[in-house]
Amino acid sequence: MKRSLTSVATAMTLLVAGTHSVLGAEPLSVLHWWTSGGESKAIRVLKDDMNKQGYQWKDFAVAGGAGAAAMTALKTQVISGNAPSAAQVKGPLIQDWASQGVLVNIDQSATDWKAHSPAQIDNTMKANGHYVAAPFSVHRINWLWINKADLDKVGGTPPTTWPEFFALADKFRAAGITAVAHGGQPWQDMTIWETVVLSQGPDFYRKALVDLDQKTLTSPQMVQVFETVQKIRTYFDKGYHGRDWNLATAMVISGSGGMQFMGDWAKGEFANANRKSDVDYVCAAAPGTSNAFTYTVDAFVFFQQNGKKEATPGQLALARTIMSPDFQQQFSLYKGSIPIRLDVPMDKFDDCAKKSRTDELATIKSGGFLPSLAFGELHSSATAGAITDAVTNFMNSNEDPEEGVRKLAAAAKVK
Known part of the structure; x- marks a missing residue:
């Protein structure tokens, strides 16, 4: 009996100690918008x-593919004095939050980041020379996803030009397949439009969307972009309005949809459904964009906690973990992306990811490695929002392409 009581007492002591250890762990509240199947698996x-x-992870996931709802929630939290430990942010928003003096620097965790990251991306993680954000992975936007069985059924090949694309779309439609699986949400509309802009060449894209050059924005070539987008729209099904991106991807997975324009996070959905590249689906650079790479980079920024201007141990550990080679590899394998770190081996990745890395390295050298406007890597939210409105209004109306171009040029002037 005495031994039993001693054993119970010892067990209770260990249990209480363990409980205090958990309760005393630094909480890490994390805001993000990764909620689809592949995304949830990756963030887990x-x-x-x-x-x-x-550390005690407190998940705050806000659904919405482009993160608009998450950004609204983040503003509310910061204003109320309840900023999360870390939040998913990208592009100019990193600098915007830094300029408000609410972020902490994480230099202690970033000792080797510069040596192993694309310079163009590494620079965006800093404010005033200090790291304030940790990048997860690189997503390529200008992909075209094709159901392999549907492609074989109609005797088609992945299109490399717009005439080839429309010829294949006609074959799909004749076979009773929705040629282009799409979700009628602003960011998805922008994905298609931006990709068509890119198909006019990296220099055209840079002048139009990076520089916002009015001559380029109002050129006959831009009118052709709008005409091409208008024609692509005729291959959507009637139920596309408001459809989430992963449901459009599910159409391609099932074969009810032949093709989808979407970033490579779509590959995470294929993987989650146990589909394999070149067996069940084909990944190809969108028509006319094989020499270019539009990218978006997910990152976490780190907010001051309890009024302290220094990063907490948990925040530093989180940043360090995000950029560790092992995590970079595993996260991208689930997410469909490729690692930020260029020193992560690609042997475990599929052919789509390997092609993405090869094209990334080639376009970094050639100048075709370009930030995505559609995914928040360029310009202020006001400018990007005005351009998105112009594009979405065009894609959901019978507006003349020349009128669409005029509205685009006006939107680019919004500051």
Whole structure:
């Protein structure tokens, strides 16, 4: 009996100690918008890693593919004095938050980031010379996803030009297949439009969307862009309005949809459905864009906690974990992206990811490695929002392409 009581007492002591250890762990509140199947699986890797390190992960996921709802929630939290430990942010918003003096620098965790990251991306993670954000992975936007069985059924090949694309779309439609699976949401409309702009060449894209050059924005070539987009729209099904991107991807997975324009996070959905590249689906650079690479980079920024201007141990550990080679690899394998770190081996990745890395390296050298306007990597939210409105209004109306171009040029002047 005495031994039993001693054993019980010892067990209770250990249990209480363990409970205090958990309760005393630094909480990490994390705001993000990764909620689809492949995305949830990817972020769970980070959550598990942080829990194993003794930190208490508090997940704050806000659904919405482009993150608009998440950004609204983030503003509310910061204004109310309840900023999360970390939040998913990208592009100019990193600098915007830094300029408000609410972020902490994470230089202690970034000792080797510069040596192993594309310079163009590494620079965007800094404010006033200090790292304030940790990047997860590189997503390529200008992909075209094709159901392999549908492609074989109609005897088609991945299109490299717009005439080839429309010829294949006609074959799909004749076979009773929705040629282009699409979700009628502003950011998805922008994905298609931006990709067609890119098909006019990296220099045209840079002048139009990076420089916002009025001569380029109002050129006959831009009118052709709008005409091409208008024709693509005729291959959507009637139910496309408001459809989430992953549901459009599901159409391609099932074969009810032949093709989809979408970033490579779509590959995470294919993987989650146990589909394999070149067996069940084909990934190809969108027509006319094989020499270019539009990218978006997910990153976490780190907010001051309890009025302290220094990063907490948990924030530094989170940043360090995000950019560790092992996590970079596993996250991208689930997410469909490729690692930020150029020193991560690609042997475990599929052919689509390997092609993405090859094209990334080639376009970095050639000048075709370009930030995406559609995914928040360019310009202020006011400018990007005005351009998005112009494009979406065009894609959901019978507006004349020349009128669409005029509205685009006016939108580019919004500051």
